[in-house]
Amino acid sequence: MTVYSEILQDFAEEKRLRRLPEELAPGLIDLSSNDYMSLGEHCKELIPEFMERFPDACFSSSASRLLSSKQKYHKKLESLLESLYGKPALLFNSGYHANVGCISALTLPSTLFICDRLIHASIIDGLRMADSKFTRFPHNDINRLEAILKKEYDNFNRIIIVAEAIYSMDGDEAPLRDLVELKRRYPGIMLYLDEAHAFGVRGDKGLGLAEEKSLIEEIDIIVGTLGKAAASAGAFIISSEELKLFFINTARPFIFSTALPPVNAAWSIMMIERLNSMKHERKHLSAISSYFAKHIEEISGRNTGSTSQIIPFLTGDSARSLDIAAKLKEAGFIALPIRRPTVPPGGERIRFSLCSDMKPEDFDDLFQILSAL
Numbered sequence: 001m002t003v004y005s006e007i008l009q010d011f012a013e014e015k016r017l018r019r020l021p022e023e024l025a026p027g028l029i030d031l032s033s034n035d036y037m038s039l040g041e042h043c044k045e046l047i048p049e050f051m052e053r054f055p056d057a058c059f060s061s062s063a064s065r066l067l068s069s070k071q072k073y074h075k076k077l078e079s080l081l082e083s084l085y086g087k088p089a090l091l092f093n094s095g096y097h098a099n100v101g102c103i104s105a106l107t108l109p110s111t112l113f114i115c116d117r118l119i120h121a122s123i124i125d126g127l128r129m130a131d132s133k134f135t136r137f138p139h140n141d142i143n144r145l146e147a148i149l150k151k152e153y154d155n156f157n158r159i160i161i162v163a164e165a166i167y168s169m170d171g172d173e174a175p176l177r178d179l180v181e182l183k184r185r186y187p188g189i190m191l192y193l194d195e196a197h198a199f200g201v202r203g204d205k206g207l208g209l210a211e212e213k214s215l216i217e218e219i220d221i222i223v224g225t226l227g228k229a230a231a232s233a234g235a236f237i238i239s240s241e242e243l244k245l246f247f248i249n250t251a252r253p254f255i256f257s258t259a260l261p262p263v264n265a266a267w268s269i270m271m272i273e274r275l276n277s278m279k280h281e282r283k284h285l286s287a288i289s290s291y292f293a294k295h296i297e298e299i300s301g302r303n304t305g306s307t308s309q310i311i312p313f314l315t316g317d318s319a320r321s322l323d324i325a326a327k328l329k330e331a332g333f334i335a336l337p338i339r340r341p342t343v344p345p346g347g348e349r350i351r352f353s354l355c356s357d358m359k360p361e362d363f364d365d366l367f368q369i370l371s372a373l
Ligand SMILES: Cc1ncc(COP(=O)(O)O)c(C=O)c1O
Pocket: 094, 095, 096, 097, 099, 120, 122, 164, 168, 194, 196, 197, 225, 226, 227, 234, 235
């Protein structure tokens, strides 16, 4: 037996061996997708308009952004984002690239990152790649964060607080106003906010939680991803002119990877324009999410903590998560069991994510099955 199969066997014994899911069969309700605004669901209908508006958008950039001569749609997409946020924007190939690239580039001598305990793996990988100095505070615990700040403020030249707008596995949100308030009390500290699960879903124009709370100006670096509510692929950061140029020159995933295909940048333009006007759909998504969370709370007897379209159903055990997911699938619902290492031991769960074209009655059978279990 090779060492690889021994490791795989251990995963299997611990009920955390993962395999790629199947293509969604027709008629199933998909509660595992990040297509929160249901734009991906309607892609096909939008293709004629896309072909008419962007007939010359080709399928490869053929080089990285620093070398490619196919920049037109990347620059148009950045201009669109700049006009919406009122600050400079820079595209990355994915949220993973953006976080790994920016966090590692920001790792200069005498820099401390203070991160929420639940930040995404891509941020952790950026910290590890650059061997950054970092510490973590308990999830959303502003008092503990401030205690660390008090202790470390004079010991470093730069302190960067890292948080997510909506946490990907818990569906709760960062205490954004409190974080910004800390910036006022500790001048010079920076805020890095990953809006992956809030872009398209929150805010009047769908720009995210920072827009909803009117705090875009106060956040030094915002990361938005385009593969979730925007039904496309790629990511962007919103920051200052100085930081944009800094990342162009220092973020290794930006420098050393072929740029997104122009066709993809053009598609993102069309999707973001649509997202801007989807106020009604955002309101609906928020209403069905509260409805869903309320039922999950009644069934499980505990607060989900969610304030968004992501609603966890904690099982605390991999085998139980697998069993519940299998029973839901038999009844026509796709909801993926979340296990280690995505969540810490004991945090195993079913993660439900809702999309804006769902209706309350779609969930009737699901609530019945969960109640029976
Ligand atoms: C919070 C967060 N940030 C970043 C990413 C990575 O984004 P992408 O899928 O575009 O690489 C994810 C992906 O799931 C995420 O949940």
